Amino acid sequence: MSSLFEAEINRQNTKSAKWDLVKHLYGSEDVLPMWVADMDLKVPEVVTKALQDRVDHGIFGYTLIDTSVKESVSNWVNTMHHWKINKSWLQFSPGVITTLHMAVQTFTNEQDNILIQTPVYPPFYQIIETHNRKVVKNPLLFVNGKYEIDFDDMEQKMQQGIKAFILCNPHNPVGRVWSKEELIKIIELCKKYHVLILSDEIHADLVYPSYQHIPIASLDDEIRDKTITCMSPTKTFNLAGLQASYAVVPNKEMREQLDQMFQKQGIHGINTMGIAALEAAYTDGAEWLASLKDHLLKNATMIKDMLKDCEEITMIEPEGTYLIWLDFRKLGFTQEELKELLQKEAKVGLNDGVSFGIEGTGFMRVNIATTSERVKEGMSRIIHAVKNR
Template identity: 60%
Template sequence: MTHSFEKQIERRNTRAVKWDLVKSLYGAEDVLPMWVADMDFEVPEEVIKALTARAKHGVFGYTFTDHALASTITEWLNDRHDWQVKKPSILYSPGVITTLYMAIQTFTNKGDKVLIQTPVYPPFYQIVTNHDRELVKNQLVLRHDRYEIDFDDFEAKLQEGVKAFILCNPHNPVGRVWTETELRKIVALCKKYNVMILSDEIHADLVYSNNKHIPIAKLDEEMADKIITCMSPTKTFNLAGLQVSYAIVPNRSKREALEKTFQKQGIHILNTMGITALDAAYQHGREWLEQLLAQLTRNIDYVVEAFAEHPRVDVIRPEGTYLVWLDFRKLQLSQADLKDFLQTHAKVGLNDGASFGEEGTGFMRMNVACPFTLVEEGTNRIIKALG
């Protein structure tokens, strides 16, 4: 079946964060939103059918997760990532960030050092600071339009007594898909200094040619007991509003401890529609996903090629995710002026690079998970304003 990703679906007046908050965030209705990380694409037809059938049932009582759902997940992980996961190691959650919050509460104490790699997804900062943990940063290094890990600094920070490291792979916002060599270095160093790894791998399925997502927990069987991997179909299949995710926690005692923290917070059941969508997407969404990746590649290619003609903006081409990290530093604008230029003159709403940390100053994040015509329009608005 051929899926169309050129259909423009009207999302206004659906309480869509991306579209219905444009005026309050950017000051005008005519700003094109290319910010928050959801897609403007319709989900796979099989998911719509499954949700429709469930809705027509008409009863929405308590729902549980079962062996069949766990099998669907393990088959997906084996097929997509060559990762053999045992069903009992799966722990369900409303979202990846929720799981990370619970993990920090469970496995660290107030005052403990927690390491993140910046610039990074803004909630990573809050996960640490909202729990009165000490934030430690390992700044990523930009070399030749590609970010790398400063492993000397990484080890130096671990030596300071870091208790947990929050990994983002694929990385949001810089788009890196960490290689096996890089991941093995991370594992070896965390093992050496007895540091737990909390790995956000929500974009694992959104990886482009010549790159391969490798779940960090599969690289070292001994270290796997100190790794919690957070995954979800929500980014892959545009299901974020249904709030469904899962964590892979191989170590039984850690899994039970984490589950106990969830229960303390009153989180013990998943959204009925989220369960339905996860099951349908993983069972029937493979062909749709391959076509999606082709569409996203086309969109990214266009952005890269269009800005190549305008050397004042550098594009950090993503190896994964549908988020493009744009470097505007050559314009020599303050961050406030850069934001004003984009939303007032270009009429495009992007994510403020500084919200990902001070290392994001001079940058903006563009979401290209939308029909090509919108990618073309947004890119050309910026280019025209530059002129």
């Protein structure tokens, strides 16, 4: 299985956002892209076969999401995350971001305050601002090399009036997998101040050893009915281009309201190939996923080892996701100087830390869901550029 993840696959000229936008984004074609959150790794063979079977069938008419698809989802969530969900709770969607857009429009009003924990996935800002809601930040605390939630600040913000809170768990980009104790504190505050939870758990399956992802809605019956949990196989199995996700919405009234918003916007479930891939991955993809996580851990460990001889860069130890948060602040560079160093000297394309919020100043995000050789090459370039600046 490990050989699957070490095969160098040329993704150029495949309409890949990651590879075919390199010159546009970084000004040169010789930049190694290690940014957008998809993998340079082939999907499980069971997924390829399911998709090929659909192609061979040769008919691509209207498709329904039947009981077997729903059971594959409920079984996966139960097995992987110890949360028994009812099939009727599921709302299917092309993507988590699509669902968050629908939820914000359905359950909040213009000028409502929506809380996020920064630095955080850039679309969260866009979702809130696009619909004329107000972004309220609860910046994470960086304590002894690890990010923590500032619960005092969170309560102060909620006291001022927060309609909804977009939780990111596991957190992108800092890699935290929030503990049961942390999640319970969040639940207590959201119950106290009547705050709706919109939980982005798209990276739920990508958690490292000794950590366990816990769906926040699984911890409390009351909060379960005030939470929309967004999940998807797309990050787990590298299916982003197939656009397949779902929300778990236990509250019947909320589920119906959300469905009405999807209908109002003309968005109807997921496409034929997305359905086939989702069901195959969730039915027979567990062994592949276990091997993938071993591969990702190997890559993360390699980066940590490589940085032992480069004190100017610190890797924030990841608990989940295949996205590594790198701290370059010891260089004393401005963000523009840091970007210039990485793009023009190192020739590596990373995600700019500031795109996740001002709290990301001095940081960059690197994607390690690629071959070990590419990770080694990218980090070697970065370290060489830093040492020879």
